[in-house]
Amino acid sequence: MLRGLARRKPENLQMTVQGLDAPVTVRRSARARRLTLSVNEARRNGVLTVPLHTSLEEAGDFLSRHFEWLRDRLAAMPEGVPFSDGTVMPLRGLEHELQFVGPARRRGVVWTRADDDSSDKAVDWSGGQKAAGGSLPVICVAGDEQHAPRRLKDWLIREARADLTARSHWHAKNLSLAPKRITVRDQTTRWGSCSATGVLSYSWRVILAPPFVLDYLAAHEVAHLKEMNHSKRFWALVRETMPRMEEGRRWLRKHGNSLHRFGVEA
Numbered sequence: 084m085l086r087g088l089a090r091r092k093p094e095n096l097q098m099t100v101q102g103l104d105a106p107v108t109v110r111r112s113a114r115a116r117r118l119t120l121s122v123n124e125a126r127r128n129g130v131l132t133v134p135l136h137t138s139l140e141e142a143g144d145f146l147s148r149h150f151e152w153l154r155d156r157l158a159a160m161p162e163g164v165p166f167s168d169g170t171v172m173p174l175r176g177l178e179h180e181l182q183f184v185g186p187a188r189r190r191g192v193v194w195t196r197a198d199d200d201s202s203d204k205a206v207d208w209s210g211g212q213k214a215a216g217g218s219l220p221v222i223c224v225a226g227d228e229q230h231a232p233r234r235l236k237d238w239l240i241r242e243a244r245a246d247l248t249a250r251s252h253w254h255a256k257n258l259s260l261a262p263k264r265i266t267v268r269d270q271t272t273r274w275g276s277c278s279a280t281g282v283l284s285y286s287w288r289v290i291l292a293p294p295f296v297l298d299y300l301a302a303h304e305v306a307h308l309k310e311m312n313h314s315k316r317f318w319a320l321v322r323e324t325m326p327r328m329e330e331g332r333r334w335l336r337k338h339g340n341s342l343h344r345f346g347v348e349a
């Protein structure tokens with residue numbers, strides 16, 4: 084099963100396993116101490132981590148022994164929601180309907196439109212029933228349908244960058260700090276990070292969450308400009324500039340993974 088993997092070299096190998104709905108990434112790792120199996124909801128795959136000293140036979144046995152656990156965990160993942168015409172997806176915590184409108188000259192290639200009879204509907208993140216009646220605000224994507232998902236994603240990244248830049252600068256000013264640069268990327272392992280040189284990086288997907296969640300994330304990373312740790316002093320700094328921080332933190336822990344469902348390849 085693991086024949087493709089070099090014996091003592093750190094590397095990643097993507098493989099399909101019969102009977103599993105998702106691929107498994109095998110990580111040959113110099114840092115790993117033992118065999119571990121996990122599910123990466125963001126990448127929507129299983130991850131088998133294999134220390135360099137472990138034989139491939141051992142790794143294969145380990146995977147067989149935990150096959151059912153992995154199969155059940157992968158099956159329990161919420162289904163992916165590709166960007167396509169008619170998809171309902173959240174933007175800043177509100178449900179929107181995607182409309183691929185074909186060629187259109189006016190305005191940018193992506194824009195939002197609130198339907199007249201709609202009141203903004205907050206996404207029910209607990210997964211319950213949607214409120215009935217009324218139509219949703221719309222995200223329109225113009226141009227060739229084939230490229231619409233890509234165009235939408237680029238637009239979402241720009242929206243995220245605008246909000247995250249504004250909120251990061253706001254919190255930084257509030258705490259008399261200054262980020263060197265702000266980047267927004269398609270990162271799946273962390274929502275944000277702060278480098279020793281003062282560069283803040285964020286995942287664009289936080290634009291899908293309610294605004295107080297994005298605000299908390301910005302406050303969190305800005306506070307790292309002064310405290311590169313998660314000490315009491317760090318949390319006091321976050322709370323100083325973001326009194327609702329607990330709410331944002333709890334939200335990300337509870338619902339953060341569900342944001343990775345949106346925009347998976349169809």
Ligand SMILES: [Zn+2]
Nearest residue numbers: 303307312313
């Ligand atoms: Zn942190």
